[in-house]
Amino acid sequence: MPMILTAAELNTSLNGRLEGNAEVEVTGPAPIESATKEEVTFLANPQYAKYAAETSASVIIVSKDFQRPSGFEPTIIRVSNPYQSFTRVMELFQQEDTGLTGIHEQAFVAESATIANHVSVGANTYIGENVEVGENVSVFGNVYIGNRVVIDKDTMIYPGTVIYRNCRIGKNCIVHGGTVIGSDGFGFTPQDDGHYRKIPQMGNVIIEDHVEIGANCSIDRATLGSTVIRHGVKLDNLIQVAHNVEIGEHTVVAAQAGISGSTQLGNHCVVGGQVGFVGHIKVAEGNQFQAQSGVPRTIDDKGKAWAGSPAFDYRQALKSQVVYQRLPEVEKRIQSLEQEIQRLQQQENKDANHDE
Amino acid sequence: MPMILTAAELNTSLNGRLEGNAEVEVTGPAPIESATKEEVTFLANPQYAKYAAETSASVIIVSKDFQRPSGFEPTIIRVSNPYQSFTRVMELFQQEDTGLTGIHEQAFVAESATIANHVSVGANTYIGENVEVGENVSVFGNVYIGNRVVIDKDTMIYPGTVIYRNCRIGKNCIVHGGTVIGSDGFGFTPQDDGHYRKIPQMGNVIIEDHVEIGANCSIDRATLGSTVIRHGVKLDNLIQVAHNVEIGEHTVVAAQAGISGSTQLGNHCVVGGQVGFVGHIKVAEGNQFQAQSGVPRTIDDKGKAWAGSPAFDYRQALKSQVVYQRLPEVEKRIQSLEQEIQRLQQQENKDANHDE
Amino acid sequence: MPMILTAAELNTSLNGRLEGNAEVEVTGPAPIESATKEEVTFLANPQYAKYAAETSASVIIVSKDFQRPSGFEPTIIRVSNPYQSFTRVMELFQQEDTGLTGIHEQAFVAESATIANHVSVGANTYIGENVEVGENVSVFGNVYIGNRVVIDKDTMIYPGTVIYRNCRIGKNCIVHGGTVIGSDGFGFTPQDDGHYRKIPQMGNVIIEDHVEIGANCSIDRATLGSTVIRHGVKLDNLIQVAHNVEIGEHTVVAAQAGISGSTQLGNHCVVGGQVGFVGHIKVAEGNQFQAQSGVPRTIDDKGKAWAGSPAFDYRQALKSQVVYQRLPEVEKRIQSLEQEIQRLQQQENKDANHDE
Numbered sequence A, B, C: 001m002p003m004i005l006t007a008a009e010l011n012t013s014l015n016g017r018l019e020g021n022a023e024v025e026v027t028g029p030a031p032i033e034s035a036t037k038e039e040v041t042f043l044a045n046p047q048y049a050k051y052a053a054e055t056s057a058s059v060i061i062v063s064k065d066f067q068r069p070s071g072f073e074p075t076i077i078r079v080s081n082p083y084q085s086f087t088r089v090m091e092l093f094q095q096e097d098t099g100l101t102g103i104h105e106q107a108f109v110a111e112s113a114t115i116a117n118h119v120s121v122g123a124n125t126y127i128g129e130n131v132e133v134g135e136n137v138s139v140f141g142n143v144y145i146g147n148r149v150v151i152d153k154d155t156m157i158y159p160g161t162v163i164y165r166n167c168r169i170g171k172n173c174i175v176h177g178g179t180v181i182g183s184d185g186f187g188f189t190p191q192d193d194g195h196y197r198k199i200p201q202m203g204n205v206i207i208e209d210h211v212e213i214g215a216n217c218s219i220d221r222a223t224l225g226s227t228v229i230r231h232g233v234k235l236d237n238l239i240q241v242a243h244n245v246e247i248g249e250h251t252v253v254a255a256q257a258g259i260s261g262s263t264q265l266g267n268h269c270v271v272g273g274q275v276g277f278v279g280h281i282k283v284a285e286g287n288q289f290q291a292q293s294g295v296p297r298t299i300d301d302k303g304k305a306w307a308g309s310p311a312f313d314y315r316q317a318l319k320s321q322v323v324y325q326r327l328p329e330v331e332k333r334i335q336s337l338e339q340e341i342q343r344l345q346q347q348e349n350k351d352a353n354h355d356e
Helices: A007-014 A046-052 A081-091 A314-325 A328-356 B007-014 B048-053 B081-092 B314-325 B326-353 C009-015 C045-050 C080-095 C314-325 C327-355
Strands: A017-019 A039-042 A059-063 A075-077 A180-183 A189-192 A196-198 A203-207 A218-221 A226-229 A305-307 B017-019 B040-043 B059-063 B075-079 B180-183 B188-190 B195-196 B203-207 B218-220 B226-229 B305-307 C017-019 C039-042 C060-061 C075-079 C182-185 C189-190 C196-198 C204-207 C217-220 C226-229 C303-307
Touching: A007 A017, A007 B017, A039 A081, A039 C017, A046 A305, A046 B040, A046 C182, A059 A081, A075 C060, A081 A305, A180 A203, A203 A218, A226 B188, A305 C303, A314 B314, A314 C314, A314 C327, A328 B314, A328 C327, B007 B017, B007 B075, B040 B081, B040 B180, B040 C017, B048 C327, B075 B081, B075 B195, B075 B218, B075 C045, B075 C189, B075 C327, B081 C189, B081 C204, B180 B203, B203 B218, B305 B314, B314 B326, B314 C314, B326 C314, C009 C017, C009 C075, C009 C080, C039 C075, C039 C080, C204 C217, C303 C314
Parallel strands: A039 A059, A059 A075, A180 A218, A203 A226, B040 B059, B059 B075, B180 B218, B203 B226, C039 C060, C060 C075, C182 C217, C204 C226
Antiparallel strands: A017 A075, A189 A196, B017 B075, B188 B195, C017 C075, C189 C196
16 A cells, blocks of 8 residues: 655645645655656756656646746655655655564574564564573564574564674664674684684674674674674675674775774765775774775874775875876887987987097 | 486587597596596586596597597597586486475465465574565575565575565575675764664565575665665675665676775676675776785776786786886885986086086 | 573683682673673784774783783783683684484485484475485575585585585585585587587595685586595685595685686695686695785796796796886886987997097
């Protein structure tokens, strides 16, 4: 049963200025190029202005200075930031749809586990001994929650997630499918005979509040102490977080990045896709890393931008990239210089001989 | 119980020319260097010709111009393309072996789900509300299929796969273990206080027909609309496909590559391992990318080859790589030139003084 | 119930020299900066010496030449290698804690499977037909073990792991959560119409003894024959091992590295994070690869170090990196030279004209 909202109701929520039919009803949001007349859309990027004249949407959210084409039919809602307002519209239409209702008959929950009110647990999910699950937590099906794990309230754990023993997940977190939290850190001592001896990994992982973790990430437990993901961190998919790493508050990491053991990222950093950090370094707050960068050492400066492998100053890196692409030509220029210098030397010698 | 085929039967299937014992029986294919006398092998690569004289195989598939060594015992089947014919032989011997037989007693299938004929569902698999599963679909054990997912006929879903609500999988697809389809796109709006606010991810993933997806991939649902994997696409393992990406027909992507949000890859592209694409770009059909490339912008040309991070023309990139490896020497040549120029300048000054 | 050991007991195990209260009791190991008085810590890195004076730990393991600060209270145990001794201490305190006790009532084990003594199988785990599981093997919950898989004794399979049919795992192995072993290799034959035809993947994966594999790795089965991970190999998380790869004994591979089809890594190699190997190459034993390297060809030399993409000699690569970062300046030097040469040429022409 889809939700239905009128243009007037949307306008009230957005605190906008409505022009046109206030009573028209829409059942959901859509992009401008594919919206139907049951939908609401928005125009933020001027590149998409051409679609405005053609859109079938019944309601369109636009900026305050939008020029209404003649004969334009959709109801208009003028706001200061159409993109942000549209995000609000999406939130309005988003209905909770976990498909979960309480503890599924085919879930296994240990008797020693403490399950708060309004918790859902899906089929084929295992919740181990002495686990604590807070209010309003949704654990989907096919999840494994090891012994003594703590999950604080309002958190969602998607299907296929694995959380090893003793790890702690905060409030209002989201963990997507296939992610493994608390697997052993990668620690071995080389022996004299060339074999490696495993170093016990006895710590855990602590994930603070309002953290979102994408699909198929790996977050290793600490050797001792904790691997820590601070408040508000957002991790994309397929990210590697090694043992004893700490990621600072509100830092954002794109897909397939990797952070080696004991490295500390500061608050409010932005890490591009496929970036790698070596182990045992500290990165100050507010640093930004272009995709595929390799970060080889501690960064004490705050708020800088980096690129390259090894990473260096972003603007410098862009310039080096340009020269790199014409290195063969650069080398030819050196050859020309060498030939000309040789000619000048020969001329000089000739002159010298001539002078004698 | 192994399948048994005679050389004559193989020859008929391959439309080849048989020399030797047509009645010899083999039970399976094997590489030339390890085949036993119960096996059939092939010789395509001249580098392996030395193994032909020594192979224990009873049947060997060779090219039309193969020179039979004196005293050579195996039965020969001559074909125009031994490698392709051998692939055909492998198909002949491959017996369906899912280990699945109908709906396992320990599977959970929602009553509202529509399950066609000849569908198998393994143990510990969850099939949600209003899911539609077509004929001859095999869903292995420990799989999670969310509400309203549609899986068309003849498709195989391997163990440990997670498919979120509303996603659609086409006909004759294969999805390998641990892959997550339909997790939330990575979309957040930065707030004035430095926090990030989640943008609802309300779309889905559409996978067309004859698509194969490897193990532990992540394919995010669209913010609105669909992330689309077109007909015949082949994805290797550990690949990241972000929200609203579109991958064109018959494009092939190697392991650990990543495609950022809203990027569109054309048809018939070939993407190497660990390649990264930035978001919001379009790549025309038939482009090829060397492993570890980083693709920073839209590519309008068709059928070109690329390498490097950022990626540029493949041949140019190979040349730049060569010069890069001797950059220290290049710099020394510049130093020599500078010293020689300085000497010439000094000489010039001396001459000038001398002239005065 | 925590384990309790006295300083005297620790000292005996470490074969050390004790100074101070031999009867003091500790319940576990901790890092020097966070240890409480119930814990034992160590000092190996001189950078942490400042913490020694402040630590609350009751026992501290130090090197033989440690200078005891005046008024220093903890019990001291002097050893030749504090780091190695502390690893031993961690092993002493590590208590087996799988939370597993026999075959869980909610596990599915096929009747044809052979399960040795002292095997544990967790809830929601599937063990297929004709599987063989050796003594003391622990298979956690939510694991899928396909038909005819063999798992040798003393091995641990963590939750969420998927092992496809016919694969073999050796003794004393550890496989972490989310890892997929035996998925199809990525093999397709391009057809004349631009479609790809799947090459059957009929081989398996063989993992020898004492191998540890991290979380969310993908190890593909061979097309024919076996993908082989040799004795003592250690793989970190999110690693791609393609079909028919062989990884030599005691080779160590860091997170997110990828090894393409049919490539053979020698024994005792060390592979950094996010490294990529192209297919069909051989790497001799003892080679080391810096993080993010791309290895494009066979390496016959043993024991060398490599960096860069494409990878070349490590020391050379470090030098090239330095010059790369100032390429724009290098190009300016060439421009200056060109200008000066041009001036000299003009001067030469002027002189020549003057001479006439």
